[in-house]
Amino acid sequence: MNWLSMVANRLLWFVPTLVGLLAIVFVLSRVIPVDPAVLAAGENASAAQVQQVRERFGFDKPLPVQFVNYLRDVAQGNLGTSLFTQQPIVDDLASRLPATLELTIFAVLIAGLIGIPLGVLCGLHRNSWIDHVLRVVTVSGLAVASFWLAMQFQFLFSMKLGWLPLSGRIEGFPPEPVTGLMLVDAMIEGDREMIGSAFRHIILPTLTLALPAAATVVRFTRNGVIGVINSPSVAYQTAMGLPRRLIVWKYVLRMALTATVTQLGLIFGILLAGAVVVETVFDWPGLGAYAVRSILQSDYNAVMGFTLCTGALFVLINLLVDMLQAAIDPRGAA
């Protein structure tokens, strides 16, 4: 019951949170003294051409009217049309979101797979040489700029060794998407060559995103393990003669993971919105590049659409994290 009310409570806040987010972005985007109609009409456009674009997109109306109209359209599933691609924003986002999701999901998985075992190792061997070495590595991992890391990976694995492709999601031009997730599409097609190509292409961008994230996971898991390993319950279990492996992997890890799971949820949200650098370097056609271009060109509808999309995903992921935490430790759902 507690669990259900927690979910209901979160869902109740879902819409007001997004409306608040949209209001902030709406105001911020309009504060910048840029006329998107000028940009959309082109640098050689006459004043009449600019005015026509302004009227067509409703930029000539007062700001409150524009916002209310926008919310009304959003409620009907219409996020407007992009000033530059001339396509519905929903279509633009739908064509780019899978690429970013695929990259982010892989990055979080890798970060978890690397970070959790190493964090446990550090926590169990606190202040040992393993702990010291991994602490240096994780601090370095947090400090390194993803732009620099991406380029170093390109130089080493693509240019010097020739093991992995330099950029893109697949060899050649991507085929018509089914789900938009390249690996899933390749599996649906049953094309082994395509699966291999998609897998090779995702390795470097994923590692670039995952390694700094893994460093965070290591640190949180380590702290969690240290906190639990010194608790009375573990002392009791040890005194009861339970095998150490069982204590660590069944009891310690379960309790220690609460903070890590929260962190993984946050990392997912951060990577989702912040994958732009990696997407740019690896020519990964996701949401990041679209968002940056939309901001630079003051493509208002696109900026709002991107914000709504990532905001909604972020809220949903947080809900998922809360549910997962409640499953791990039911006391938190109270």
Next chain:
Amino acid sequence: MTTTRRDALKAVAGSVALASLSIEGALAQAGGKFVYANNSPYDNLDPHTIFDTARAASRFNLYDGLYRWVDNPPKMIPWLAESHTVSDDGKVYTFKLRQNAKFHDGKPLTSADVVYSIERILALKKGPASLYLDSIKPGSTQAPDPHTVVFNLNGPSAIFLTTVPDILVVNSALVKANEKDGDWGEAWLTRNEAGSGSYALRRHDPAVGFTARRFAEHFAGWTGQPFDDLEFRTVLETNTRVLGLIRGDFQGADGYLPYDQIQRLRQSSNVQIIEQESMRVFILALNCTKPPMNNPNFRRALAYAFDYDGFIKSIMKDSVSRNPGPNPNNIWGTPAGLKGYSYNLDKAREELKKVTEPLRPITINALAGFSESEQAATLFQSTLRQIGVEVVVEVSPWSLVSTRMRKPDTQADIVPLWKSTYYVDPNNWVGELYGTRYHGTRTFSYYSNPEFDKRLDRALVSSSQEERRQLYEEMTQMVNDDAAGIFVYNTRWYGPYSSKVEGIRFSPVSNGQDIRWASLKR
């Protein structure tokens, strides 16, 4: 000797003969795939709404115009039209179309398609529309027979012919079938194609780019071993484009890479650099309206205070050519021997003494993300300080700069930027940059001079090439004397291509992206 419209007609007729010869020959053999990495997105394929040179690929590979600009210096060759005539009053242009041109769906291309295309351009009021809105009334273009198009201009226009290559022809039946709510098929044509060009669209992904297959039935025919497939991709990161060229992933990339990257590419045996003097001039646009910027003495002081040689040699590493006037070096319209201004702080101080208005801090608005623009602003700031002019440098994205440029009271005092080639006529540069008629649209200066405007009005209607040359030379001299802008350099284009590619024909209009002439070396 006077060159008249009739002379121009003869020249075009001569070119027709040459062009006819050049398209004969053996059938093309299998030619492979050409992958081009561009820094601009191919998120819109509509030839009537996009008009920037960076995205010339979709316009000139998928579509054809009546005439076409090729080579450098650019020459206009007959394309869908075989010839044209002009009425004695200069208002009626009649084009004769080829009989054998057809669209990618097999439908013959006729004059009705040309009429629909110009009406669509005028109705959408985007992209190239500004070239025609003042000179062609909607509904005035006629198609008396399937292979004749008659443009009835509002008045004589000396530049109309040079803008004809930008009337890219769409398949009217196909676009009409996809019109929605009177949108002239705009939403559909953004993602699809209705052309007759050398290549036909296969796939378009606005986040990635597009691919196209060679159109074997193109009216110009094929010789040699042209590429069978094209792939134009958006690759935003310069380093990735450069590494991709070195690795052989890409066969071509945009030609305005930073010079250090060009030097890096030169060291790779996989890459060749095709070097051409372009028609993209770098200027410091001066807002001539606000005191003391409205005082020619102050502007001359500014013009003497810019370190042209230092900028070109030290910052640009001699990768560009000094261009002392508003027109590119490689086009007519600049008086012989125009030296422009040189860096001389003593002369700058002398001019400054003549300024009676109180001095104020001058704002330079550089373009964010364009290192040359930012470096020019910083360099100018340091030299202007030496003559007692305080400078505030702001760096803003193009979106902000272009919005400010719409009004003289919001535009910064100085903006370092480039003027590209949209049509090959001095009017594209000196005319548009300094004519009062272009205020609020294509001018960056808000310079206004009745004597200049009088000459511009005449130059835009004159049918005499010699008279036009003289008029543009006089206008250029006026702009120089009044220091209406600070003219720095003409860009050199360093087209990076795979060393296995040959036959690239660079034109400043198509920006090295018109690929029908290129092939793999065998």
